[in-house]
Amino acid sequence: MVIKSDKTLSPFAAPAESRSSLRQALPQILAVCVKNVLLLGFGMTLGFPTILIPSLSGSDPNEPISLGQEAISWIGSINLICVPIGCLLSGAATQPIGRRRAMQLVNIPFLTAWLLFYFSTDVWQIFLALCITGVTGGLLEAPTLTYVAEITQPSLRGILASTSTVSVISGILAQFLLGTFLAWRTVALVSCIVPFFSFTLLFFVPESPHWLISKNRFLDARQSLAWLRGWTDLTSIEPEFKELSQQITTRLELKSPSWKLYFRKNFLWPYCLVSFTFLLGHFSGMTTLQTYAVKIFSDLRAPIDKYYATIFLGVAEVFGCLLSACLIHYVGKRVMNFFSLLGCGSCFLITAFYAQSSQTSDSNWIPMTLLIGAAFFTHAGIRILPWMLVGEVYSNDTRATASGLSGGLSYIFGFISNKSFLKMVAFMTLPGTFWFYSGFCFGGAVIMYFVLPETEGKTLFEIQEHFLGNLKMDNKVGRTKDITGIGEVNKGFTGDEEDAKIESEL
Template sequence: MHQNNALSSSLRNPRNKNLICNVLSTTTKCRKNLPQILAVCVKNVMLIGFGMTLGFPTVLIGGLEDSKVDFQMTHEQLSWIGAINLIFVPLGCLVSGPYCDKFGRKKAMQMANIPLALVWLLFRYSSSPWHLYLALSVIGILLGLIEAPVVTYVSEVTTPNLRGILFSTSTLFTILGTLCSFFLGSIYYWRSVAQIAFLVPLISINLLFLIPESPHWLIKMNRFDDAQKSLAWLRGWVTKEDIHQEYATLNAFIHNNPTSESKPTSCFNYTSPSFLKPYFLISVVFFLRHFSGITNIQTYAVEIFQHLHAPMDKYNATTFMGVFELLGCITCVCLIRRLGKRKLTFFTMGCSIIALSTIPIYSYGSLGKDRNWIPMSGLFAYCFFQHCSLRTLPWILIGEVYTPQTRSIASGISAATGYFFGFFANKLFYGLVNELTLNGVFIMYMLVLFFGGCVLYVIMPETEGKSLEEICEYFANSRNDKNSVDGERIERNNNNNKEIKEYKGSHKDLYATNKETVDSDKDNDDNITYNKVKARRTDSSDDYIQSLNRLAANDSGPSYKRFESLNLNDI
């Protein structure tokens, strides 16, 4: 009895109550977030395998140059090994969207792993250059084929609070796969590396059976019961009743929203500023990424370290380079929300120019071989800073800057453009070295970074922390003089406030019902959403209730109470 009284007294203590509430809240949040993290991590196992394909040409080129038992290849043939996979990526991108919609996100990823496993076997038992070319061409198609499943799966299974961080892990795990190729290449012969890599897609296929299909895709396929089970799994292994509200909102959005991606799109969407301006921005970023050297240095790292007389084995140096690339991606994940994309990008581009300058300074300064650690360290620093921004930036922007009507196709077009740039950058590398020397090529990279950075400073807005609606409206506006979407948001908010005042004059009865709450709430974004719902006054009550349900699913606070106060009889 005494113990029960003590326990009851302890629970009545306000401090203990707050502590218990905090613990329960944290536990609930962790349970809701954990399934999403697990689903994305399982997907990322597949990206480790595809990341290994990006690092394998580096191992292959170095191994063939040193080989005395395998077939010999000229520099011209080796340049195709570094580039041929990239030229075939756009072919995969063209069919990626329909392929993803036909088979589903999860099954599309599983099916892509099957030919990948066969490709590793082709590498292992290849006996002529055309075997290598065939394997690399298939890899290029597969890289393009997984673009849509990977991007859409993450966006459709995660909640907004986790979406940005989990998106950035895709690049992180891809670089991890590249690092695995470098590490294995420093220990084993390239045929043995291919034999080990064969296991990764097999593991990925089996792990993908453990996670659910995207609920968005299941709803589009009218598999409503499976969609509810998937959503319940992703929201913390809860029951269908617990996710009923979110499921109803999602179902209504997919089938009734006029801007849903399932709706047909017009060719005009791809000639409007809302597509052309972000496409130009992403193309510039891709151009800077590939022609500022990061693609060439990663592909031909073994040869470059040998030319620079690195004070360690060239394969070990390549592995260390992969470690710095991975650290750069981790730094990007940690800093991008704190600093924003613009500050992080321009700071790291400046640091990259300084790091690259150490190589020609060392060479032209005749500092001696006892200081050959200087250019190697400069190259490590360059890879670190490039992976803090330019390596990941275009993929982040692709998911933000396009409208829902063009996002899927525009993503494929942008990815194809990026891989075209990568192909030409790798294919031209040996020719540029012959004409300019390696030091001259590094100076060219510095100039590309400097002048490209000036262009990027003018055309790239700050999108971090902004909603997709604000970003899309910024690019849709034909006259943008600011480097942030804030100016567009302020102008839009002012226009909406003006419309609210006009509406007040013409619909006094309805506005008077909500006058007190509107005046007390100064949040412009609430006013915008409030105004949009009021604009539905000519619609049917069913449409209005549907909008109200969507708002209720996202906000149960004061802004929702304002909508709740609207009288259906006044609509």
């Protein structure tokens, strides 16, 4: 849609100075919520194998598909193995067509997979559908992560980015709930609603202004920015647009050949940081606890049914994500990260002592409660921190591809963590494995104290300059208000003289 004048922008358009903070934040919240519908659907694909395994194990005489133990063992993992494939392709697929269109298109294979599940009559169709969901889950990494980073203001970016994990976990829990009352084929059919709903809703949110500027679609970028800043008029967002355009244009003019971009400091430094946070997230114990929860609770003689205990585990994860979403804007990513690692490490340390001393059943409330506490602590910080960093720390010209590469590495770490768990238990015993997780958390907290910068409340420009070595960010949460009322002050936006100085330094 081409807009001829400011008056045709929106029936609600008005100067930015007349708009409340809530009105300015609301369109960004709505856009992220629409994106989260896609992640809800992805979470449903991750929870679906839990429904499939008991249904296809041969216990139902009316089910035409029956799998042996070897085939059953692949149902819970084949989709995860396929996710990195999609992640590697995600950035390359996203950059040419844009963030919004890429998010729309990935709904098509999701819908195809659900229909394939529903109409499947043979084993190969089940595995094909699982592979499709895995690859598609990887494809959505780059557009969803970069979209949030590029449409939100610094004051909102952290809290809105943290909602991504809440959406995925909510999708998993939704499948558990549906599977309790419905047959697995009916669950697959009901799940078709989500990708259709997501595809439709994405028509009503704008494309990333960063991507539009990089494609020289300046009028579209102005319209997008005006929509995202409170459905305001084009004149009100012109100063922000000019500064954003100048930054991106300068980056494009200085752009090296594509392969050289990934050997520069502003890619390698953030990539190592994100990779380390993913490593901590998976080897802090939560990945294996989530996968082997039933077995672990059984071995520790949980005082309630082990399946009910796993439900409490999932609820704790959701509450951890919600706490992070509520606090991260006020205390920052560093504090939430240390809170998460130290809390999780303490839970696993004490649980290890109880497991080692073989406490009586009367005391087994304590290890079960502590493991549920570990789920809460990890999802309050270290499990969601790297996903927030991915959308912030990479430069505009590498963000899409780097997001896919980082997401793929995360699932590789998760696969290694799960595959090594049983061998670790055989070699070190369960208490020894918990001590390992505890030490990993405490050691990781020490390292992160020195290497993790505070990005909360900082502009993407400031963050990129930090990783280029041109600017040293402090570890305080950015809180400076823009006097124009249209967002946070960008410290790189300080007039033409300062812009010329910054460009000369680049």
